Amino acid sequence: MKFLQLFLILFLGFIPSEIMSGAHKIFQKNRDKICLVSFYQNIASDARIGSFDKIKQYRIGILVDPTGLVMVSNDVYPVSMDLVSSTGSLPSGLPSDFKVTLSDNNEHSATFLGKDDQAKVAFIRIEKENQTDSFPFVTFRKTESVQIGDTLFVLELLGPSYNYSPLFTSHLVNAVLESPRRKFLINNYLPALSAGGLVTNVNGEALGVTINQSFDFSSARPGDFDDFHKNYLEIAPSEWFVELIADPPDIEDNQVAQKSWLGIQMQALTKELKNYWKVPQEGGVVIDRVFAESPAAEAGLHTGDVILSVNDSILKVVEDNETAELRNIILTEKPGTVVDLTIFRNGKILPRKVKLTAAPKAIGRAESYPVPELGFEMRELTRDILYQEDLPLNTPGVFVYQVDRASPAGIGGLETGDIIQEINENPVSGLDDAGTKIEKLLEKKQKIFMLKVLSYRQSRFVFIDLEK
The missing domain is CATH 2.30.42.10 (PDZ domain)
Known part of the structure; x- marks a missing residue:
């Protein structure tokens, strides 16, 4: 499919003239590293068991190594891989018939490799006709220096109404969210084709990708965030996925990245619970349930225990939508790691060591x-x-x-x-x-x-x- 030779540069707020003059160079530097990915989602058919309804889909792809490795959004395969994944378990076969259209309009067949739901990315690989072929690709840099007020550029693709043309926008970082997992928010007024757009700094260096929003507003009053989803775009920094680029998951060989789990259901230590139990800390995680044969069960954790800290990280969790902070800390540790918990039980502060294991696979796998x-x-x-x-x-x-x-x-x-x-x-x-x-x-x-x-x-x- 041919691309229109069109791109949009939108400036939200005042952008210095030196940045304006370099915007075109940034676009040209990265345009050939963005591609259009088409594929079929194979949703289990209601008409005949073992058959699938093939639904054609399109996503933004980013070339991330010279061999033709392409990174896309993890929603290409809407199936939970393990107990700590949160994509649901829609009856679905593996996605198929991948095609990658590069900026020069050349189309290549590609193969699905696997996905990582925590990083919100999936990977496909272009099937090269000539093994010596090399592709332009993005190298991501670290993002620890990114702060509120920095200028970022986002390179995406528009939808079918605009013939999947490039969409290039400039934004200021409006928020840096450190909890439960570090990410950035920017103003967003134009809908792109999908998540997975490339985010760069003013030097054109790749910093991250756009992701599907995952905010939980269940505790908000009606109307508090009516315009939130259409006005803000989430950015996953490179630290979420850069290691996966070097060693992408391979679902066919069952080489799916193993994620650690603790094995509990939990809620926040609210002010009311803190005062009732006389917990000597503001914030924590209350264990609602300990799953059988889980790391928590093996470590002797009980329902009603309050987790105050993990290793050196104090849990300042006072609302239920903040409990993901504990989950994300555990996910950063590899299976087999022993973590030190500080818990509150029956008026006493107690240490507990927990040896983490890999989360069991879910029904989708x-x-x-x-x-x-x-x-x-x-x-x-x-x-x-x-x-x-x-x-x-x-x-x-x-x-x-x-x-x-x-x-x-x-x-x-x-x-x-x-x-x-x-x-x-x-x-x-x-x-x-x-x-x-x-x-x-x-x-x-x-x-x-x-x-x-x-x-x-x-x-x-x-x-x-x-x-x-």
Whole structure:
């Protein structure tokens, strides 16, 4: 697809003349490092189990190494990878048919590598026809010197109405948010194609990328932030993702970046709770629940404990939308690291050492077994499901991930979220066992399937008749 030779330079507020004169050079320096990425999201079809509805999508891409590595927004694959991810678990296959259109209008096929939900980025690699080909690319620098009032430039692409033309804007840094994770806010008045735009300083050096907004305004009064989302743009600094560029995740080889977890549900230490328990600190994290076989459980943490600090970081958490501060501290530590917690319990301040482990995978990454003859897809039981349903970790069975409503299973009453524990009165231990049992019954031309399922912690029976 051809690009219009058009770019927009918008100046919000007063910009010094020396910056204005260098803006065109900054645009020219970075234009060939921005690309248009097209692909298909493969959303599980309601019509037939094992099939997908292919939905074409477009994203902004940034070339980040000379071999053709391209960084895009993590929403190209809307599936949670583990228990600490927050992208949801939309039934979806891997994205496919990636095409990368460079600034010279040349189009290249590309392959999806993987994503990192904490960094909010994903990676694809251009399939080079000539292995000696080299691509222009961005090198990111550190951002510790960025402060309020600095001028930044943002290079993005417009949407289809503007033929995906470059959008080049100048902004002042309006806010530097240090908690729960450092990022910048700038005024934003024009919608771009997607997250993933390149952010540079006045010297044209790359500092970060634009990201989808993630503010939590649940505690705000109605109307407080009616205009917030359309007026501000979030910028993830390079520190979020620069290590991933050197070693991108590879989902096909199961080389997904492992994230540490603590294994708790939590809330803020409000002023009321602080005064009631006589906690000698303003702010902290109250443990609501300790998950079984988690690092917190192994360390002997209890519901009702108040975490005051992690290593040398004092938690000044007084509102629930600030609890991500603890989560982000844990995410910066590698699995296997021992962290020092200071907790408050029953009027005493106590030290606790916690050895972190990798967060268990979520249902979105679980092993899958489609049964198109019956009209449903089952998956191995993962911890997120067992924790959500408050079930023991040794609960036997398989998780029903998807049901075709017009299929024998759908007509029989099988529902997404059911846990199959018996097939024709034979106990099911796990996914392999369930698959083997179903295959043998189908080979014998079995027409009747009686499933015992666990639904909302209660058993019920589903009768599937293939002759109906």
